[in-house]
Amino acid sequence: MASHTLIQGFPSTYVKLGILRSSSNGVRSWGSLVCRKKKRCKPLLMKINAVINDPSHSTIDFDDPDWKIHYQEKFEECIRLPHLSDNLNVTPRHTTFSLKKRVGQVINGIDSSEEKSDYVNDDDRALLKVIKFSSPTSAGAECIDPYCNWVELWVHRAGPRKQIYFEPENVKAAIVTCGGLCPGLNDVIRQIVFTLEVYGVKEIVGIPFGYRGFVDEELTEIKLSRDIVQNINLSGGSLLGVSRGGANINDIVDRIQAKNISMLFVLGGNGTHAGTQAIHDECQKRRMKISIICVPKTIDNDILLMDKTFGFDTAVEEAQRAINSAYIEAHSAYNGIGLVKLMGRSSGFIAMHASLSSGQTDICLIPEVPFDLEGQYGVLNYLEKLMQKKGSAVICVAEGAGQDLLERSNATDASGNVVLADIGVYLQQNIKKHFKDLGIPADVKYIDPTYMIRAVRANASDAILCTVLGQNAVHGAFAGFSGITVGICNSHYVYLPISEVIKSHRLVDPNSRMWHRCLTSTGQPDFI
Ligand SMILES: Nc1ncnc2c1ncn2[C@@H]1O[C@H](COP(=O)(O)OP(=O)(O)OP(=O)(O)O)[C@@H](O)[C@H]1O
Ligand SMILES: O=P(O)(O)OC[C@H]1O[C@](O)(CO)[C@@H](O)[C@@H]1O
Ligand SMILES: [Mg+2]
Numbered sequence: 174m175a176s177h178t179l180i181q182g183f184p185s186t187y188v189k190l191g192i193l194r195s196s197s198n199g200v201r202s203w204g205s206l207v208c209r210k211k212k213r214c215k216p217l218l219m220k221i222n223a224v225i226n227d228p229s230h231s232t233i234d235f236d237d238p239d240w241k242i243h244y245q246e247k248f249e250e251c252i253r254l255p256h257l258s259d260n261l262n263v264t265p266r267h268t269t270f271s272l273k274k275r276v277g278q279v280i281n282g283i284d285s286s287e288e289k290s291d292y293v294n295d296d297d298r299a300l301l302k303v304i305k306f307s308s309p310t311s312a313g314a315e316c317i318d319p320y321c322n323w324v325e326l327w328v329h330r331a332g333p334r335k336q337i338y339f340e341p342e343n344v345k346a347a348i349v350t351c352g353g354l355c356p357g358l359n360d361v362i363r364q365i366v367f368t369l370e371v372y373g374v375k376e377i378v379g380i381p382f383g384y385r386g387f388v389d390e391e392l393t394e395i396k397l398s399r400d401i402v403q404n405i406n407l408s409g410g411s412l413l414g415v416s417r418g419g420a421n422i423n424d425i426v427d428r429i430q431a432k433n434i435s436m437l438f439v440l441g442g443n444g445t446h447a448g449t450q451a452i453h454d455e456c457q458k459r460r461m462k463i464s465i466i467c468v469p470k471t472i473d474n475d476i477l478l479m480d481k482t483f484g485f486d487t488a489v490e491e492a493q494r495a496i497n498s499a500y501i502e503a504h505s506a507y508n509g510i511g512l513v514k515l516m517g518r519s520s521g522f523i524a525m526h527a528s529l530s531s532g533q534t535d536i537c538l539i540p541e542v543p544f545d546l547e548g549q550y551g552v553l554n555y556l557e558k559l560m561q562k563k564g565s566a567v568i569c570v571a572e573g574a575g576q577d578l579l580e581r582s583n584a585t586d587a588s589g590n591v592v593l594a595d596i597g598v599y600l601q602q603n604i605k606k607h608f609k610d611l612g613i614p615a616d617v618k619y620i621d622p623t624y625m626i627r628a629v630r631a632n633a634s635d636a637i638l639c640t641v642l643g644q645n646a647v648h649g650a651f652a653g654f655s656g657i658t659v660g661i662c663n664s665h666y667v668y669l670p671i672s673e674v675i676k677s678h679r680l681v682d683p684n685s686r687m688w689h690r691c692l693t694s695t696g697q698p699d700f701i
Contacts, residue, residue, distance in 0.1 A: 235318045244317060248326050254668055255656040257338055257464065260457055263653065265336035268292070269373045270651065293332030293648075299665035301326040301478070313685040328478075331645040331659055331666040338653030339435060339464070341373030346650075347434045348397065350411040351383035351441035351448070352588070354624070355470045355484035357631035357639040358440055359405040359412055364643025365438050365468075366402045372651055374436075383416035383441075384448060387428040394432070406639075409630040411440075418587025420448045426455045429463065436464050436650045442471035442482075443675060444588050446658060450671045453656035464650035467658035467671055468642050472627045475520040475678045478669055479660035483638045484627065485522065491626040492527035496569055499620050500533040503565040506616035510556065510566050510604060514597030514621045517571035518590065521681045523626070524571035525691045535559055535566045536697050538596075540573035541681045542688075544700035546603055552700050553607045560613065570596055597621050641666055 233240055257263045272291050305323040306314035317324055346369050350358050362379070369377055379395040380386035386394075395413060405412045429437065429452070439449045446467050453465045469476045472488035492515050499511025517523045521539020528534035536552060538544055545551040552568075559566040572593055579594035586592055601619040608615035631639055638661065645659045649668055657668045681688055 241324050254654045257653040263338050268337045270333050292335040297330035298327035299667050301328050329668045331668045333648040334652040337651040344374045344435050345376040346436040347378050348438045349380035350413050350415050351445040354627050356487035357483040357635045360631050360639035361468050361643040363402040364640050366397050368644045368647035379413040382414040385416045385419040387425045409628045422451045440468045440470045446671050446675045464655040466646045466649050468646050473520050474522040477674045477679045483635050487632045487635045488626045489526040493531040495620050495622040496531040500567050502618040508560050508615045510617045512568045512619045514570050518573045519678045521571040524569050528569045534569045534695050536568040538570040538574040542683050
C-alpha cells in the first residue's frame with residue numbers, strides 16, 4: 174500500500190511529496206532540495222520536517238480509488254471561512270452596499286437589475302492551482318501524490334455579498350497597522366474607510382502604533398473619515414503608525430470589548446496574522462459579535478497561498494535602483510564589485526525579483542539556497558573569475574542568506590523575531606580580505622538600502638492591489654466572516670482562513686521556474 178504523509182490543507186512550497194533519501198556520499202534529497210554536505214543541508218531539511226511532523230497532518234492511501242475525493246473534502250474543511258454564525262445566533266439582512274447605477278434599466282427587453290447582480294455568491298470559488306504537472310520531476314512541481322496527479326482545489330471568492338450581518342449604523346470599525354512599514358498601508362486604510370462609509374458606517378477609528386495602541390493608556394484612537402484619509406495614499410508609511418511587540422491577547426480583547434469595536438481590520442505580516450488569529454479565538458470564546466479581518470502586508474512576500482502581498486512590487490522597484498547604483502559604481506571602478514543587501518528575513522523574493530528586474534546582478538544569494546564562500550565552488554572563487562572575465566561584478570544578497578556561515582546571537586526583537594547576523598558586512602569584509610590576500614586590487618562598494626525600499630509610497634500596481642484588498646476586507650466583515658485574510662490567487666481575489674496562511678513562511682522554491690530564470694539571468698553557478 175502506498176501511504177504518504179498528506180500535508181493538511183493544500184499544496185504550499187513544501188507540499189511536494191518526495192521521499193527523503195540519504196545516500197552514502199552524504200547527498201540528501203527531498204523533492205527539489207539537494208545538498209552536497211549533510212551538515213549544510215540541515216537547516217533546510219529541518220524546515221521541511223517541521224511541516225511534515227505537524228500533528229495535524231494525516232495520512233492518505235493513494236491506492237484508494239477515492240483518495241482525491243477525500244483530499245478535496247479535507248481541503249474544503251481547511252479552507253472553510255470562519256463565520257459569526259458558527260457560534261452566535263445571527264440573522265442577515267439585505268446589504269446596504271450598492272453601486273450607484275440606475276436600477277431597473279431595460280436593455281433588449283431584459284430588466285438588468287433582475288438578470289444581473291453586483292454581488293458575489295458564497296459558493297463562488299477561485300482555482301488554487303492552475304498548472305497540471307505531469308511528473309514530480311517537472312520544474313516547480315507541487316505534487317500531492319507520487320504520480321503528481323492534479324487535484325481540483327478551490328478557494329473562496331472575495332467580494333460583496335447580498336446579505337450582511339451588521340446594521341451599519343451600529344458598527345464601530347477599527348483599523349490597526351502592525352509590524353514593520355510597507356508601501357501601500359495608507360492606500361489600504363483609505364479604501365477600508367471609503368468602503369465602510371459606502372455601507373453606511375459612521376464610526377471609524379484608527380488604533381495607533383499597532384497592537385500597542387490597544388493597551389498603552391497614553392495612546393488614543395484616531396477618528397477616521399473620507400475627508401481625513403482622502404490624500405494619505407500620496408505618502409508612504411502609515412497614518413496610524415506601526416510597532417512590533419506588545420501583544421497580550423487578553424488585554425487586547427479586553428480593550429476591544431471596552432471600546433465596543435464590532436469590526437477590526439488588521440494590516441500586518443506573519444506575526445500580526447498569528448496575533449489576529451489569537452484575538453479572533455479569544456473573541457469567539459467570549460462570544461463577541463465582532464468580525465476580524467486581516468490584510469496581509471509585507472515587502473518580503475512571505476505569506477502562503479497568495480500570488481503576492483502588497484508592498485512587494487514597490488519594494489522590488491526601489492531595490493532595483495540600489496542594484497543599478499551598485500552596477501554603475503562597480504562598472505566605473507577598476508575591478509569594481511558592487512554589493513547590495515536587501516530585506517528578506519526568511520524569503521529571498523525581493524532579492525530574486527530585484528535581480529531579475531535590474532538584469533545587472535551577477536550573483537544572487539537568498540536564504541533558501543545555501544552557498545559556500547570559500548573553496549573551489551565558493552562565491553569568492555567565482556568572483557575572481559568574474560574579475561578576470563568582465564572586470565566588475567554585482568552581488569545581491571538577501572539579509573537572511575548564508576546565516577549558517579555567521580556567528581548567531583540568540584537575540585530577538587520585540588515581536589520575538591530572531592535578530593539576524595549581518596551577511597552584507599560579512600561578505601564585504603571577506604571579499605576585501607580575499608582579494609587583498611591574493612594581491613589583486615578590488616574596489617568593493619557596499620550598498621544597504623534597508624528602510625528606503627519600504628518607506629516609499631506604493632507604485633501603481635501595488636496601489637491597485639491595496640484598493641481591491643481594502644475593499645474586500647470590508648465586504649468580508651459585512652458578510653459576517655471573522656478570522657480571515659484577503660489575498661490574490663491566480664490573479665483573482667479571495668478570502669482565506671488566517672489559520673491556513675500562518676502554517677509557515679512562504680519561501681522561494683529553488684526548483685521553481687522563477688529561481689531558474691534568475692540563475693539564467695545572472696549566469697551564476699551552484700556555490701556548494
Ligand atoms: N505568534 C504570535 N502570537 C501573537 N502575537 C504575535 C505573534 N507573533 C507576532 N505577534 C505580534 O504581532 C505583531 C507584529 O509581529 P511582527 O513584528 O513579527 O510583524 P509582522 O506582522 O510579521 O510584519 P513584518 O512583515 O513587518 O515582520 C507584534 O505586535 C507581535 O507582538
Ligand atoms: O527593522 P525592523 O522594523 O524590525 O524591520 C526589518 C524587517 O522587516 C522586514 O522588512 C519585514 O519583515 C524584514 O525583511 C526585515 O528583517
Ligand atoms: Mg514578521
